[in-house]
Amino acid sequence: MKATLTVLGSGTSMGVPTIACECAVCHSSDPHDRRTRPSILIGYAGKNVLIDTTPDFREQAIREGIRSLDAVLYTHGHADHILGLDDLRPLTYLRPEKTPLFARPADAEILRRVFRYIFDADYKFGGLAQVELRVIDGPVDLFGVRFEPVKVIHGEAEILGFRFGQAAYLTDLSKIPEESYAKLAGLDILFLDALRHTPHPTHSTVENSLRIVERVKPKRAFFTHICHDLAHEATNATLPPHVRLSYDGMKLEFEI
Ligand SMILES: [Zn+2]
Numbered sequence: 375m376k377a378t379l380t381v382l383g384s385g386t387s388m389g390v391p392t393i394a395c396e397c398a399v400c401h402s403s404d405p406h407d408r409r410t411r412p413s414i415l416i417g418y419a420g421k422n423v424l425i426d427t428t429p430d431f432r433e434q435a436i437r438e439g440i441r442s443l444d445a446v447l448y449t450h451g452h453a454d455h456i457l458g459l460d461d462l463r464p465l466t467y468l469r470p471e472k473t474p475l476f477a478r479p480a481d482a483e484i485l486r487r488v489f490r491y492i493f494d495a496d497y498k499f500g501g502l503a504q505v506e507l508r509v510i511d512g513p514v515d516l517f518g519v520r521f522e523p524v525k526v527i528h529g530e531a532e533i534l535g536f537r538f539g540q541a542a543y544l545t546d547l548s549k550i551p552e553e554s555y556a557k558l559a560g561l562d563i564l565f566l567d568a569l570r571h572t573p574h575p576t577h578s579t580v581e582n583s584l585r586i587v588e589r590v591k592p593k594r595a596f597f598t599h600i601c602h603d604l605a606h607e608a609t610n611a612t613l614p615p616h617v618r619l620s621y622d623g624m625k626l627e628f629e630i
């Protein structure tokens with residue numbers, strides 16, 4: 375079936391522009407150089423599935439005109455991927471049932487701790503996000519589509535990416551373990567972390583991600599979690615034609 379992938383945010387944890395930074399990219403007039411924190415929305419069969427709730431979720435949801443939300447999948451519990459959870463509130467009020475949030479047990483524990491007031495049954499002041507945590511311990515089937523967790527290495531941690539139909543979204547990685555490559559065969563679209571050119575202990579570089587693209591051979595690849603070292607146009611000019619920097623608001627159609 376046809377699906378639409380919308381890039382809600384393509385930026386690294388601090389976002390671009392970065393607070394108090396005087397660099398050229400942070401002061402660029404190209405809207406592609408404005409990057410909110412990393413997240414995507416996948417729409418199919420009238421359903422919307424969100425990957426991660428960034429601190430910019432409210433702005434992203436308003437910009438994209440999101441009218442409904444049916445499930446959230448979490449890649450990991452870092453602040454730039456979870457802190458917008460509270461802004462799910464208005465979307466959760468539109469549903470008769472609680473909105474499911476899928477996370478690995480350790481990440482569910484982080485969500486439960488950080489957002490204790492939501493998950494604490496004693497909170498009496500109303501207006502809470504109507505959500506419930508569900509544990510990821512294998513593929514997650516949502517509305518007829520299988521979301522296959524793909525383990526990736528993020529510095530010293532192992533976190534999740536997801537494959538769904540002909541697309542995969544792997545944010546926050548420094549390395550892909552051997553066993554995960556088998557889950558990435560035959561992709562039309564591959565999203566990959568590419569922070570910058572300079573090596574980083576927990577993120578991939580443009581050069582490293584190009585090597586991954588060469589091995590995985592998706593039809594098209596898009597880089598995300600991008601920092602202010604990479605100007606959109608100038609960087610794209612150096613990439614092969616089937617590899618592009620993603621940008622906030624980018625929309626792709628694919629088979630799910
Ligand atoms: Zn991140």
Ligand SMILES: [Zn+2]
Binds near residue numbers: 391392396397398
């Ligand atoms: Zn900057």
Ligand SMILES: [Zn+2]
Binds near residue numbers: 450452528546
């Ligand atoms: Zn992270």
